[in-house]
Amino acid sequence: MAEAATPHLLVIPFPAHGHMLPLLDLCHLLSTRHGLTITIVVTPGNLPTLSPILSSSPSISPLILPFPSSPYIPTGVENTYQVPPNLIRNFIPALSGLLYPILQWFHSHPNPPVAILSDFFTSAWTFRLAQSLSIPRLSFSPSGAFGIATIHQLWREMPSNSDPNLLIPFPSLPNSPSFPLSQLSTLFRDYIKGDSVSESIKENFLLDIQSWGFVVNTFSDLEGDYIEQLKKDIAAGHRRIWAVGPLVASPVERKTDAVIKEKVLTWLDGFPEGSVVYVCFGSQVVPPPQQAAAISAALELSGLRFLWCVREGTEVPAGFEERVAARGFVVKGWAPQVEILGHAAVGWFLTHCGWNSVIEAVVAGVALLTWPHGADQFIDARLLEDAGMAVRVAEGRSTVPEAQELARILAAAVGGRNSRVRERAAEISEMAKKAVAEGGSSFRDLHSLVAELKKMTVANEQSYAELPAFKNLI
Structure with a gap:
């Protein structure tokens, strides 16, 4: 194989502080420690959140796009911090309006990205974007492996969500935990069959299960059993899961008072x-x-x-x-x-x-x-x-x-x-500190992720047999 060139990664966050910040920390590591070129999709109202990482990482640049016009989101709102909790779910379908502008940017770029890394709340439309571009799409989880495993099972099996006291079992997970429905995902509890927002959220998580790979802000000593279970549960049957946390161990310099x-x-x-x-x-x-x-x-x-x-x-x-x-x-x-x-x-x-x-x-x-x-x-x-x-x-x-x-x-x-x-x-x-130190489990997973991206860079002119064939999805 030829020597790998510098990988170019397209990163698509979900506009909530709790989702954006760990993903930006990961971008900082990939850029400063591993030399990746990274483009981060951002709307104007969220650009200030990127300012610290843009000033500290020269190989990271923003792709600034207008926030999509959407009946689901009030005009002028671009971040979940600006809305009550019941409106946060509406961002999931609203952001799909970014698909076509990103596709246009990609085809005009002289050195387009070899892969997409996007938040798991953007899975449905970024999955289609990756299909259209014939490149892999990796899911970034700001939640732990235990959390991802439970939400994947909920959307895959669709238990009744009508009784908040209903006990939902998770027999495939370590120690076979169970939780009352009232303690599980609000997105799932609020699902209404046939409702457009609900159906887009369901599709989002079903397509997330089919992601080419998963990057998770956790570490093996804390969630090793759940990480292994995720590897068994993913739809494509692959084992491409990289636990690269705790990302806070190498935080981006945040804007501070x-x-x-x-x-x-x-x-x-x-x-x-x-x-x-x-x-x-x-x-x-x-x-x-x-x-x-x-x-x-x-x-x-x-x-x-x-x-x-x-x-x-x-x-x-x-x-x-x-x-x-x-x-x-x-x-x-x-x-x-x-x-x-x-x-x-x-x-x-x-x-x-x-x-x-x-x-x-x-x-x-x-x-x-x-x-x-x-x-x-x-x-x-x-x-x-x-x-x-x-x-x-x-x-x-x-x-x-x-x-x-x-x-x-x-x-x-x-x-x-x-x-x-x-x-x-x-x-x-x-x-946790040993996991991210040299030789630790998260240190090794991060290097493995970078190695995979470098392989993609060498092979970017080839078709990926594991990816679905191009379809007219736009």
């Missing part, structure tokens, strides 16, 4: 090691007033030291911040989560269990207090609880816990009797 960052970290400097509980429920969650009041009351009653990050719009009760000033700090809006979790004073993390937050906590060696809300978060919580580095304290997006009871649970969880949970968090952190 230096003033807030310094203020937060200076405040944490004043507390003993492992004594602070970090509280954050992700970038999409604005707790309703009753829930915010219950959380604040529980934090006050618990006597714990805490740092609470709330999204703008959260109603923090009047006088709360003044009453807890000696041991509590409320950050409104953006907070430097990676740096907070990495600070020695932080020992616990009360979290909704979004996968990015989970991975960041795993790397930092911080124990989890789990309050899963939806999506894949109940799956993530189960994984970390089974691994011994997490304690369940509440569950449900709309749950309003009794403040005194939540305070008791938090105080008991953080108490000395759970020192083993923190020890286990430290052990798994070491596994």
Whole structure:
């Protein structure tokens, strides 16, 4: 085989911060460590999210396209951060309007990409795009292997979604877990047969199962059994799954507010090691007033030291911040989560269990207090609880816990009797760091992925026998 030229990869994110950031971290690694040329599809409203990676990685360039006009998305909206949770699903069919402009760009490019790497929420139309171009399409998952395995099974088998209390078994997965329907994917629970958005989401995941390959932000020591099960379940029968995480181990320099960052970290400097509980429920969650009041009351009653990050719009009760000033700090809006979790004073993390937050906590060696809300978060919580580095304290997006009871649970969880949970968090952190270090499982998988892309570059004039023949799909 001839010496491989520099691979050119087309990357297509899903416009949600929790999806975009780990994919950008991967692009940063592929560009700076492995020399790949990368084009990232982005709409104008999402370009600021790419700015840090574009300035730090010269071989990465944006393909800026207008956000498609869609009846599903309000005019002027380009990111899920700008919409209520019930509208997030609408982005899945709306983004298909990017297919034809990308196809036109590809045919006019002097050195077109040899493969597409796209978020698993864009699978249906990027699968067709790859077919039309006769190049492989790889699915990027911002969720863990356990989460992907469950959602693939749901859409493949289509159990009834009419009873939220129905127990859904997953007998093929390690330890044969089962979950109430209410704790599984909202996208699946909201499926209505014949509804255009629902059917496009179903098609999306059925075609995701047929992806040429999968790239997952996880690592073998954490999810090895689930990774192996994925290799058995994928529709094409291949075993092209690369677990390249935790990607946060080599993060892209994010856009930060230096003033807030310094203020937060200076405040944490004043507390003993492992004594602070970090509280954050992700970038999409604005707790309703009753829930915010219950959380604040529980934090006050618990006597714990805490740092609470709330999204703008959260109603923090009047006088709360003044009453807890000696041991509590409320950050409104953006907070430097990676740096907070990495600070020695932080020992616990009360979290909704979004996968990015989970991975960041795993790397930092911080124990989890789990309050899963939806999506894949109940799956993530189960994984970390089974691994011994997490304690369940509440569950449900709309749950309003009794403040005194939540305070008791938090105080008991953080108490000395759970020192083993923190020890286990430290052990798994070491596994995560070894995975991405030279010779580790994720290090090897990343090199294997790059080697595969280089083979494609050499063979880009050849037809791929494993890919479907060209069809008039446009």
